[in-house]
Amino acid sequence: MAVVRRGVGRDGRPTLEQVAARAGVGRGTVSRVINGSPRVSDRTRAAVEAAIADLGYVPHQAARALAANRSNAIALVVPEVEARVFAEPFFSGIIRGVSAELADTDIQLLLTLIRAPRERTRFAQYAAGNRVDGVLLVSVHGDDPLPDQLAAMGLPVVMTGRRSAREPVPYVDCDNQGGAQLAVEHLLGRGRTTVATITGPTDMYAARCRLEGYQEAMRVAGKPHDDELLALGDFTEESGYAAMKELLRRRPALDGVFCASDPMAIGARRALRELGRTVPDDVALVGFDDSSLARHMDPALTSVRQPIEGMGRTMTRALLRQIDDREAEGPRLVLPTELVRRASS
Amino acid sequence: MAVVRRGVGRDGRPTLEQVAARAGVGRGTVSRVINGSPRVSDRTRAAVEAAIADLGYVPHQAARALAANRSNAIALVVPEVEARVFAEPFFSGIIRGVSAELADTDIQLLLTLIRAPRERTRFAQYAAGNRVDGVLLVSVHGDDPLPDQLAAMGLPVVMTGRRSAREPVPYVDCDNQGGAQLAVEHLLGRGRTTVATITGPTDMYAARCRLEGYQEAMRVAGKPHDDELLALGDFTEESGYAAMKELLRRRPALDGVFCASDPMAIGARRALRELGRTVPDDVALVGFDDSSLARHMDPALTSVRQPIEGMGRTMTRALLRQIDDREAEGPRLVLPTELVRRASS
């Protein structure tokens, strides 16, 4: 025979039923108050709120999730293949933005690192299991099918960055091309005549955009197209080092380099030092990301800053809107970038 | 009149009941299989597993959480007051360790940043609401009451680092004193005769331990106690810069400095450069943390490495054990540190 103890939580915590009893109303009414329904009279609402405060009631999330079929959680997915993402402030900036935006909701942030392909599958399954209401994807590669998979499940998804110019999945990106163009215009404006670039991996859309920004600035300045001023990197310091050596071999007289990432700029700087070139006198250097590396390079690195925290906030806001209203249009936003001038240029 | 459709999930996903029907067993049996109970015959288990695979069944977490009164989630709490924690790889290393350890459980990691005191209260309430099974606390200050509060609620808690020598809450720490001692012994072993130290904030236990390591090494080497070789910092680059200037004013002839954090070493290096001292020829420098800053300093910084990822793994393993068995002893572990030698010493 079940002991009747309506409304007493199993570990002593008050339940909604207890609140209802205390306020002298029904369960439904308390639920309405908690969920901010307008269909409650002011008198009743006040009584319920008082009861909630008295009892120190906190809704039981699992019960809510089960009954309402939503989890009150969103996932932030980081493909950690990009260890880079971690070392740099990019990732933490995104987290900061996301959690700032989540701060006055009761939505939880689940952090999910995906390393192995196995984990990728696993997460897709996990997401299929009603465990998150939406997904934020960070730094997705050009050929990653995960965004489409998730979107196909009907799960709201927002990415940072695009995979291509025609990105089907909603995204919040920054103006990679514009930033790169600013950087190169800055170098040219400082009187540099032979400006090279070290690119990111060309299978990444962001890297291609930065290259286009470089090319556009050169074109506007009336510089003839010159493939010898272009060296491929992959965003890593090592690749920057190698690319810089190659560039100097080809064009010993170059006097400016736009690097598509800060670590590559660090590598380039090392190569320059080894070959006896000074920065910025012989060669001016500009990076991209405005990471802490930039500030600590010697000389401090001029770099293109992305509004990382803002991107985090924006994508979160957009995701929440989509969760609220499945019909809502997903974001397709490109936020501005700016040049932070330091001693290296 | 309710439509009878036993075992069909509301959004088409199979339920436990459906699996049971398919396998020709009862709900309880399926539940036992899922939860790895030994009280199931091999034949039955195989049948259930086949049904699970056929149907692509994934347990509904909210339902589990509600019924079993556990959330299958743990929180990693970061008092972001320490922005430092973010910029450095410490934090990401911990995350990496934690999530590696969580990888083959179905436990989710909730990341919680606490900035304002308001959020601190909020989290305590949140944690009280059965939403997490345990809490990992990162980089807690000496006077933070949160660990005790959580522990008092009966919630399993593990911290990185201690708040004092007599830490009541379970922790996983690293050998700060030993690491510092190694660093200073190294400097002395390289023939440096006048070795100073720049300390961290003395309200942090880790900082005090590092100072003790310095003092112990000096004592063992038979150096007379000399307070003029000791300058206070607060782990930031600026404080390192100021402290270094002060030290040089007091002891122009010093030839070695142990800095209790890498950013302080960067600051010290800047001060040394400004005063025309070379590193390592005039003054040898050692840092603590072995962050990426260390590798990128010029010259690359010798630094004490903590097994960060290992700490993350260890604390997670310990937390899971405590969640499993509330009576289990919490960890009180101090992991070894090691010296990474580079060009600065």
Place this chain on the structure above:
DNA sequence: ATCAGATTTGGGAGCGCTCCCACACCACTG
């Protein structure tokens, strides 16, 4: 063959909430 004891199994009850139907109550209208 028989039965105590161990092993395996089925399924009722219930976790704490939301959803939604039904009903009470309140103006107003004609």
Place this chain on the structure above:
DNA sequence: CAGTGGTGTGGGAGCGCTCCCAAATCTGAT
């Protein structure tokens, strides 16, 4: 004064699972 159309409100049903009791089945010793 009956009728109409709001508002507010109560509470049954049910979300998908786990827990646990009791029943069924299977040992192996007598």
